[in-house]
Amino acid sequence: MDNSDRRNQKNYRSLLQAMSRPGRVFRLDALGAVSSFAAAMAIGECLLDPEVSLCVIGNGGVSTLQAVLDGATQVRTESLKTADFIFVCGVRSQGGVRLAKRGRLEFPEEGATLVYCMDSLPAGASDRFRVRLTGPGITGKGGIAPEMRGVPVEEFQELMAVNADYPLGVDAFFVRPNGEVMALPRSTRIQVR
Amino acid sequence: MKPSMPSKAIPPPADWRDSGPPARGHYSYAFLDEGAKREIRRKMLKAVAIPGCQVPFGSREMPIARGWGTGGLQLTLALIGPDDVLKVIDQGSDDSVNAVNIKKFVSRVTGVAVTTDTRAASLIQTRHRVPEEPLQPHQLLIFQVPIPEPLRLVEPSERETRRMHAEADYSRMWLYLYEDIVKFNEITVGARYPVLVNRRHLMDPSPIPRWDVAKLNQGQALCLFCAGREKRIYAVPPHTEVEPLSFDDFAFRAEGFGGRRCGRCGSTATYLDEVIDDAGGGRSYSCSDTAYCEKIRRRGGARGADGPGEGPA
Amino acid sequence: MGYVAVKGGAAAIENAEKFSLARRAGGASALLKPEQIREQLHLAVDRVMGEGSLYAPDLAALAFKQAAGDTFEAAFILRSYRTTLPRLGYSEPIATSGMRVIRRISAAFKEIPGGQILGPTPDYTLRLLDFELQDESASRTRQRIRQLLQEVQLLDPLPERFPKVVEMLRREGLLVRHRHGSGDGDGLVDITRQALSFPAARSAQLQTLARGETGGLLALAYSNMRGYGSVHPVIGELRVGFLPVSYKNPGSGSVECIGEIQVTEAEVISRIAGAEGPAVFSLGYGLCFGHNETKAIAMAVLDRAMACEEPVAPSEDQEFVLTHVDGIESMGFCNHYKLPHYVTFQSELDRLRNIQIGQRPPEDTPS
Numbered sequence: 001m002d003n004s005d006r007r008n009q010k011n012y013r014s015l016l017q018a019m020s021r022p023g024r025v026f027r028l029d030a031l032g033a034v035s036s037f038a039a040a041m042a043i044g045e046c047l048l049d050p051e052v053s054l055c056v057i058g059n060g061g062v063s064t065l066q067a068v069l070d071g072a073t074q075v076r077t078e079s080l081k082t083a084d085f086i087f088v089c090g091v092r093s094q095g096g097v098r099l100a101k102r103g104r105l106e107f108p109e110e111g112a113t114l115v116y117c118m119d120s121l122p123a124g125a126s127d128r129f130r131v132r133l134t135g136p137g138i139t140g141k142g143g144i145a146p147e148m149r150g151v152p153v154e155e156f157q158e159l160m161a162v163n164a165d166y167p168l169g170v171d172a173f174f175v176r177p178n179g180e181v182m183a184l185p186r187s188t189r190i191q192v193r
Numbered sequence: 194m195k196p197s198m199p200s201k202a203i204p205p206p207a208d209w210r211d212s213g214p215p216a217r218g219h220y221s222y223a224f225l226d227e228g229a230k231r232e233i234r235r236k237m238l239k240a241v242a243i244p245g246c247q248v249p250f251g252s253r254e255m256p257i258a259r260g261w262g263t264g265g266l267q268l269t270l271a272l273i274g275p276d277d278v279l280k281v282i283d284q285g286s287d288d289s290v291n292a293v294n295i296k297k298f299v300s301r302v303t304g305v306a307v308t309t310d311t312r313a314a315s316l317i318q319t320r321h322r323v324p325e326e327p328l329q330p331h332q333l334l335i336f337q338v339p340i341p342e343p344l345r346l347v348e349p350s351e352r353e354t355r356r357m358h359a360e361a362d363y364s365r366m367w368l369y370l371y372e373d374i375v376k377f378n379e380i381t382v383g384a385r386y387p388v389l390v391n392r393r394h395l396m397d398p399s400p401i402p403r404w405d406v407a408k409l410n411q412g413q414a415l416c417l418f419c420a421g422r423e424k425r426i427y428a429v430p431p432h433t434e435v436e437p438l439s440f441d442d443f444a445f446r447a448e449g450f451g452g453r454r455c456g457r458c459g460s461t462a463t464y465l466d467e468v469i470d471d472a473g474g475g476r477s478y479s480c481s482d483t484a485y486c487e488k489i490r491r492r493g494g495a496r497g498a499d500g501p502g503e504g505p506a
Numbered sequence: 507m508g509y510v511a512v513k514g515g516a517a518a519i520e521n522a523e524k525f526s527l528a529r530r531a532g533g534a535s536a537l538l539k540p541e542q543i544r545e546q547l548h549l550a551v552d553r554v555m556g557e558g559s560l561y562a563p564d565l566a567a568l569a570f571k572q573a574a575g576d577t578f579e580a581a582f583i584l585r586s587y588r589t590t591l592p593r594l595g596y597s598e599p600i601a602t603s604g605m606r607v608i609r610r611i612s613a614a615f616k617e618i619p620g621g622q623i624l625g626p627t628p629d630y631t632l633r634l635l636d637f638e639l640q641d642e643s644a645s646r647t648r649q650r651i652r653q654l655l656q657e658v659q660l661l662d663p664l665p666e667r668f669p670k671v672v673e674m675l676r677r678e679g680l681l682v683r684h685r686h687g688s689g690d691g692d693g694l695v696d697i698t699r700q701a702l703s704f705p706a707a708r709s710a711q712l713q714t715l716a717r718g719e720t721g722g723l724l725a726l727a728y729s730n731m732r733g734y735g736s737v738h739p740v741i742g743e744l745r746v747g748f749l750p751v752s753y754k755n756p757g758s759g760s761v762e763c764i765g766e767i768q769v770t771e772a773e774v775i776s777r778i779a780g781a782e783g784p785a786v787f788s789l790g791y792g793l794c795f796g797h798n799e800t801k802a803i804a805m806a807v808l809d810r811a812m813a814c815e816e817p818v819a820p821s822e823d824q825e826f827v828l829t830h831v832d833g834i835e836s837m838g839f840c841n842h843y844k845l846p847h848y849v850t851f852q853s854e855l856d857r858l859r860n861i862q863i864g865q866r867p868p869e870d871t872p873s
Binding site for chain 2: 586699702839845864
């Protein structure tokens with residue numbers, strides 16, 4: 001099994017566990033962790049190819065990330081409204097998530113997959129404890145607070161709004177340069193205090 | 194757009210029998226190419242994100258026949274890596290001809306270790322049973338599914354069943370069960386009992402017995418389901434509500450064995466296979482989960498057993 | 507006993523393979539060479555290629571040998587092999603008007619430009635069992651063929667191209683314009699890469715029919731011909747011949763011919779359609795690998811049947827037809843019933859016994 005296939009297989013297992021256990025943090029085997037986009041690339045190499053489409057949004061590094069993902073995977077580029085995958089540079093989609101496709105009732109799986117490419121951990125307190133996650137994959141009726149720090153409450157609220165019409169919605173990964181990854185499928189119920 | 198056509202007929206190359214494909218003994222790791230694996234992986238993520246919802250995928254033909262586990266096999270091949278330990282069972286048994294065949298194939302194209310011990314496995318591919326031993330969070334249970342659509346019992350058209358799922362309109366399934374109760378004072382559905390997942394999607398748990406349905410509810414491990422011929426993937430994450438359809442005054446019931454024990458280990462708490470012993474019709478019973486049965490037997494038999502019991506004649 | 511013997515599974519499988527080998531190759535006759543199958547059983551090879559969905563006559567012949575003549579198994583082996591092949595690219599679209607024809611007929615007209623070319627067909631032979639083939643003399647057969655080839659030199663050559671009968675009808679405004687099925691976007695669907703969904707695009711429909719099992723397609727088409735449906739087909743043109751396959755060289759960018767494929771094409775004229783606009787004939791289209799006229803005609807009839815505005819008969823129901831014509835799927839599922847089903851059967855027994863007892867037994871759910 002060649003090295004990149006092996007890495008993709010291992011990383012995929014982490015992504016699958018993350019999606020099965022929303023709000024919990026798992027670890028990707030990022031490619032040497034040289035660039036700040038290494039972890040985002042790890043997800044890209046695992047999931048992207050010419051059969052799907054991508055749109056990169058956000059602030060800082062959009063064109064770089066776009067070019068790097070394009071080169072590595074030959075993924076098709078499409079607009080925010082039609083893309084299968086949306087990579088967000090940074091942790092705020094600035095309303096972009098509202099434009100992403102949410103699927104059709106007969107085909108809810110057509111909803112987009114978001115990948116938030118976060119920076120290294122910012123200093124300062126986290127308001128993650130204001131957020132409560134419940135639903136499939138999360139133990140206990142009381143739910144959990146998201147384990148990943150640094151995701152603004154507003155972005156959780158955006159996702160909450162976009163996923164209000166389950167099973168329509170989007171599914172999100174949050175990834176840090178050190179390879180930490182957390183998933184939030186549309187099945188997760190988000191409450192913000 | 195018209196292609197440019199050659200002006201003359203093209204004769205076949207001088208000895209075109211020589212231009213065949215190179216000798217193949219060499220397959221990609223786990224047989225499927227990376228593109229096929231990637232597509233299956235993407236669809237699996239969507240299936241996990243929408244528990245119980247059937248996600249279509251570009252199912253490939255496998256060296257085993259459609260209907261014989263190509264779906265489960267494709268999931269296993271898309272997931273598996275050198276660190277995995279694989280268990281394959283059919284009707285609960287590791288030694289069933291089909292389970293052995295699948296295990297041989299996966300071994301051949303991956304070199305992974307195989308086991309019959311449920312606890313030692315990281316990937317378990319199963320046909321029609323859930324292992325008796327509860328699964329751990331790191332384990333993956335992959336179900337082979339013949340017919341992924343629970344509503345097929347009441348509606349042959351895919352377009353129509355898709356609409357029913359879109360609208361969460363499961364009234365015809367409820368009606369079907371109700372009519373059974375009226376006619377027979379029993380629900381006649383045996384295996385493939387319809388369940389409601391995450392209070393939203395009606396799901397076919399694959400032809401597992403009713404005995405195993407409760408194991409899907411609030412489990413510890415991710416359960417993945419795949420129908421190769423029908424080209425659908427679906428999933429039940431851990432800690433997810435899975436409720437069999439049931440009426441307030443007519444509860445869902447699992448199979449009963451009338452207090453019989455396994456003839457080999459003495460267990461009364463496992464799903465039993467009924468075996469016709471002889472021409473006279475004598476019956477004996479033994480655990481369907483043969484590996485678990487072996488474990489109990491080696492430990493000295495089931496608790497409370499005074500030697501292996503026998504089923505009544 | 508041994509279906510689920512305690513430790514007999516692996517041995518049983520190995521023994522089964524050995525027995526099959528003995529049945530195929532254990533007789534006194536000389537072992538078949540794939541090239542003998544390819545040449546002398548060429549129609550079986552064509553069928554296997556078409557249903558296997560891989561244009562590879564040598565491999566189809568090999569698969570047919572391996573399967574001891576079972577076309578379902580042979581097509582299955584070919585499909586499974588196809589899965590292992592990487593996809594390098596796509597050919598240029600091929601215009602069948604450029605076909606190097608070996609057979610070309612029309613039932614719609616007595617005479618057509620270019621002529622009715624009967625070609626190699628058993629259609630008008632008397633199906634009398636030919637006992638002379640039992641001891642076929644290689645030298646005499648080859649002599650007869652050599653003589654035929656000499657006689658052929660004295661005939662006028664065939665035209666290189668034959669105009670399409672349907673194009674002539676189109677030019678006169680008698681035939682429906684090119685049809686697009688519902689669900690068509692700009693691109694072609696590839697049914698080997700994504701699951702069919704309904705209503706299916708026309709490209710998905712034709713691909714499914716093209717790799718469909720000949721007998722299954724025939725049965726459904728026959729039902730329509732006999733009256734469970736209303737296609738009332740007339741063959742506008744049936745062609746058998748060779749098409750060049752062109753490919754754009756990714757390096758130089760020039761389009762090059764990389765070989766030819768033999769295909770059978772049927773264009774079937776059907777009854778007057780056109781609820782809006784002028785009344786015109788409608789068209790059904792069939793195309794498959796190799797020489798397989800039954801399949802091409804059945805395909806064309808079903809193609810037209812499924813375009814029916816108000817489907818009533820099974821052959822008119824697109825979901826019904828497309829879901830049930832794949833031989834690998836249907837054969838696999840049919841035979842899967844031989845797999846052990848005793849756990850589910852136990853569950854059914856449990857239900858039936860309870861009903862017979864006619865009472866609710868005590869709770870017996872596991873803790």
